[in-house]
Amino acid sequence: MLFGNLVEYDPALLEYAVHPKLVPLVEEVVGGAVRLEETEAIINSRNPEAELGELHKCRYNPTGFHRGTQHGWGTYIEQNKFHCIFVKTLAYLTDVGPDDGGTCVIPGSHRLTWNQGEMIEAALSDDKLIYQVEASAGSVLLFAEALIHSTTAIRSDNERVILISGYTPPMLREWPGNEVSPEFIETLPEDIRPLISGSASWHWKRRY
Numbered sequence: 453m454l455f456g457n458l459v460e461y462d463p464a465l466l467e468y469a470v471h472p473k474l475v476p477l478v479e480e481v482v483g484g485a486v487r488l489e490e491t492e493a494i495i496n497s498r499n500p501e502a503e504l505g506e507l508h509k510c511r512y513n514p515t516g517f518h519r520g521t522q523h524g525w526g527t528y529i530e531q532n533k534f535h536c537i538f539v540k541t542l543a544y545l546t547d548v549g550p551d552d553g554g555t556c557v558i559p560g561s562h563r564l565t566w567n568q569g570e571m572i573e574a575a576l577s578d579d580k581l582i583y584q585v586e587a588s589a590g591s592v593l594l595f596a597e598a599l600i601h602s603t604t605a606i607r608s609d610n611e612r613v614i615l616i617s618g619y620t621p622p623m624l625r626e627w628p629g630n631e632v633s634p635e636f637i638e639t640l641p642e643d644i645r646p647l648i649s650g651s652a653s654w655h656w657k658r659r660y
Contacts, residue, residue, distance in 0.1 A: 456629060458491040458615070459648065460636050465491065469617045470644045474541060477594055478619045483528070483535035485657040487650035490618040490630040496553050498606040517558070517572045520597030520618075524565045527598050531660065534563065536596030538620055544587045545613040553606035555593060556584040562598035571600060622651040 458465045468474075469488055478486055520538045521527065527536045548554040558575045561568075575581040584604055585593055595601065597618075606612060618627070626632070637649045 453495045455493040456491070457632070458493060459488065459632060465615070466648075468543060468615060470647050474592065474594075475619075475647065478539050478541065479659060481535060481539045481594065481596055482537055482619065482621060483530060483533075484659055485622055485646075486539075486619040487622040487624070487646065488617060488626070488632075488648050489538070489620045489624070490616070490627045492616040494612075494614050494616065496603065496606055496612040498553075498609065516602035517568075517575075517600050518602065519561070519568070519600045522565070522568070522598050523563050527562065527596065534596075536562065536598050537624070538597035538618065540595060540597055540619070541617045542593040542595075543615040543617075544589055544591045544593070545615065546611060547589050548585070548587045548612055549608070549610075550584065550586060551607040552610050553603050553612045554585045554587065556582050556602055556604050557595065558600040559583050561600040562596045568600065575600075621656055622646060623654050623656065625650065 459469055460466075469491055475486065520540075521536065526538055527534065529535070542555060546552075558571060558581060561571055564571065587593065603612075632648055637645060640648060
């Protein structure tokens with residue numbers, strides 16, 4: 453189950469998306485001020501009709517690997533630091549073990565201009581090239597969207613529940629369907645309003 457555009461639903465969801473310990477970490481990766489680009493919640497569980505034996509053989513879904521941008525477009529190096537203009541955080545609301553459908557990534561893919569399909573094919577041929585994230589409830593994963601990532605097959609009877617927040621520089625627009633209503637933005641405190649509404653100005657407040 454997928455739920456989108458969460459920040460208007462409940463104050464706790466807004467509080468997470470603009471958390472003062474989270475946003476500076478995102479800004480460090482992006483390289484400057486950010487705006488909230490999308491918010492989602494996902495509840496996954498094992499397909500009861502799926503054969504466990506097949507799930508163990510097909511741990512990684514080849515068609516599930518993706519990324520939102522890539523090195524050379526949407527990333528840059530400044531003062532010897534890697535930056536990406538599209539960053540996501542995943543908050544795990546349930547424990548995620550090796551059989552619970554955790555996020556997996558292809559380490560280093562965020563810095564490569566190689567063909568995405570070829571990188572995925574190489575990783576699927578050698579499990580050592582794929583890292584599966586295991587986490588306890590309350591953990592947060594932060595990553596650049598240039599990193600190729602996917603979810604793994606759920607082989608347990610547990611639900612996997614995550615909150616996803618996406619961030620970009622403030623002059624970029626939110627993903628279609630994630631627009632926040634002007635009426636809601638007007639109710640927000642001045643200090644967090646730009647983080648939700650973004651900005652029409654191309655003057656970007658940098659971290660340097």
